[in-house]
Amino acid sequence: xxxxxxxxxxxxxxxxxxxxxxxxxxxxxxxxxxxxxxxxxxxxxxxxxxxxxxxxxxxxxxxxxxxxxxxxxxxxxxxxxxxxxxxxxxxxxxxxxxxxxxxxxxxxxxxxxxxxxxxxxxxxxxxxxxxxxxxxxxxxxxxxxxxxxxxxxxxxxxxxxxxxxxxxxxxxxxxxxxxxxxxx
Numbered sequence: 112x113x114x115x116x117x118x119x120x121x122x123x124x125x126x127x128x129x130x131x132x133x134x135x136x137x138x139x140x141x142x143x144x145x146x147x148x149x150x151x152x153x154x155x156x157x158x159x160x161x162x163x164x165x166x167x168x169x170x171x172x173x174x175x176x177x178x179x180x181x182x183x184x185x186x187x188x189x190x191x192x193x194x195x196x197x198x199x200x201x202x203x204x205x206x207x208x209x210x211x212x213x214x215x216x217x218x219x220x221x222x223x224x225x226x227x228x229x230x231x232x233x234x235x236x237x238x239x240x241x242x243x244x245x246x247x248x249x250x251x252x253x254x255x256x257x258x259x260x261x262x263x264x265x266x267x268x269x270x271x272x273x274x275x276x277x278x279x280x281x282x283x284x285x286x287x288x289x290x291x292x293x294x295x
Contacts, residue, residue, distance in 0.1 A: 125152050132174045132277055138162055141222050144171050144252030149276040153178050154248045156218075159225040166227040170219040171248035177271040182244050185267055194240040194260050204259060211258035212237035215249055234261075 121140050128151050129137040139158035147153040153175035161167045173179050198205050215232040234249070235241030243264045250261030 121155075128152055129155055129174045132176055137174075139167060144248065147175055147178070147276075148270075148272045151175065151276050153272075154251045156222065156252065159219050159223050159228060166225045168219070168225075168228040168231050169233045169245060170215065170222065171233075171245060171252045173244045173248040173251075175271065175277050177274070177277050178247070178268075179244060181268045181271045182247055182264070185264060186243050190264065190267065191235075191240040191243060194263070195235070198239065207259040209237040211246075211249065211261070214253060214257050218253070 125143050126137050139161040140155045141158050142156040143152040144154035144156045155172050155174055157172045212232045234245030246258055246261035247264050249258045250265050255262055
């Protein structure tokens with residue numbers, strides 16, 4: 112896994128936590144984009160080309176199962192349709208969302224150039240709302256004020272972290288193998 116210029120490589124403990132969260136090996140992780148208040152990574156920055164060569168436009172990827180579950184619940188409530196409708200009538204919102212699209216592309220370009228995804232951000236940007244997971248992950252990683260619809264969705268979420276670390280829960284629930292299963 113590579114790191115952003117001038118940043119250290121992603122710590123193995125963070126890669127292990129993300130792998131537990133995802134239930135599979137973490138791939139193409141360039142950096143931890145955001146940490147949950149419990150301390151675990153909840154968003155990673157992903158290389159625009161995965162190690163197997165696959166183009167991957169989703170530069171900000173939500174990994175925490177509690178976070179992704181909360182976002183999925185929000186999506187099921189019709190929020191994306193309402194947000195997309197507002198993009199057609201609210202000039203300021205549309206301009207902010209277009210700026211979020213440009214920001215997303217610029218941040219991905221920091222990680223490399225992949226012609227297959229040039230000009231394509233994620234989540235439906237800049238014209239519609241297709242995936243709140245991407246928008247929330249972008250907001251968490253970039254900070255408030257960068258992605259207006261990601262910020263809105265984030266404000267609608269219940270505090271997913273209050274029950275503790277999802278990665279620690281997954282590790283505790285994993286079946287033990289051998290006498291030294293608890294040691295690294």
